Amino acid sequence: MLDMLSERFALDALHIKDIRNLIHPPHFTRLENAAMHIILRFPVEKETEDPFSEVTSVSILVDRDMCALVWPGKRFHRFTNADFKGLNVNECASMIIHMLVDYLLSRVYILREEMDEFEEECLADVNRADLGRLLNMRKEMATLARHARTNGIAIEKLMDDPVYKGNLRLIDAHEHMERATAIAESKAEHALNVMQAAQSLLSQRLNEVMTFLAVITVVLTPMGIIAGVFGMNFTHMDVLAYPNGFALSVWGMLLLGAMLAAFFRFKKWW
Numbered sequence: 001m002l003d004m005l006s007e008r009f010a011l012d013a014l015h016i017k018d019i020r021n022l023i024h025p026p027h028f029t030r031l032e033n034a035a036m037h038i039i040l041r042f043p044v045e046k047e048t049e050d051p052f053s054e055v056t057s058v059s060i061l062v063d064r065d066m067c068a069l070v071w072p073g074k075r076f077h078r079f080t081n082a083d084f085k086g087l088n089v090n091e092c093a094s095m096i097i098h099m100l101v102d103y104l105l106s107r108v109y110i111l112r113e114e115m116d117e118f119e120e121e122c123l124a125d126v127n128r129a130d131l132g133r134l135l136n137m138r139k140e141m142a143t144l145a146r147h148a149r150t151n152g153i154a155i156e157k158l159m160d161d162p163v164y165k166g167n168l169r170l171i172d173a174h175e176h177m178e179r180a181t182a183i184a185e186s187k188a189e190h191a192l193n194v195m196q197a198a199q200s201l202l203s204q205r206l207n208e209v210m211t212f213l214a215v216i217t218v219v220l221t222p223m224g225i226i227a228g229v230f231g232m233n234f235t236h237m238d239v240l241a242y243p244n245g246f247a248l249s250v251w252g253m254l255l256l257g258a259m260l261a262a263f264f265r266f267k268k269w270w
Helices: 002-009 013-020 089-124 131-159 168-230 245-266
Strands: 027-030 036-045 053-062 067-070
Touching (some): 002 013, 002 053, 002 067, 013 036, 027 131, 036 089, 036 131, 053 089, 089 131, 089 168, 168 245
Antiparallel strands (some): 027 036
16 A cells, blocks of 8 residues: 555655654644645544554645545544545645544533532532542643644644645634644643642642641640649659649649640631
């Protein structure tokens, strides 16, 4: 197949290598005899539990009489004859590009909805928030933004060609990539803000717990001192013979604890 395309479009070894590269970045090249080669890159869902999407590049070769679409990796869209009925070669190329970028835009929309729902769950109960999963979703959204931005650059270069200048499908495809880039970048930034907010809430709750434990420790400290004094194993301690000594020591401990607690409350430390 590639040998036939190489002969048809006069491809050199470097172009063949680019076509076979599954992760080749988006690129536009003018070939001999008014032919063109455009490479776009898209996410493809893995068939595993890995939350990330793998990436595949797609090559489109066009000349005056032929348009070829090459999938070096996993195919994520099926075209039918009805999709290109009544279209010339250049219109077929622009239709292919338009349908492929629509897939990327729809992936951005789907991931944005998933992230919106998950962010609400995280903020509703930060103690059970899976920030690691949110971080993975943010990384995938940032990857989609990068794909959309580079695809848009390649399409923009194709639109500069006189044959495709003013092509409505390419204009719409380029607008879709700009929209996908804006949405994905905005959502990735928003996810980062949500993660920071969740971490701030967790830190605040941890500080509240530590403050409560510190207050309890300070309140109980005088009681421990009094108990330690009266618990000394000395032979002569006249105060131990006092009839109301035990009651006074207990009330003294309670009074000191209450005074310290009231002082912390007055100072708004607790």
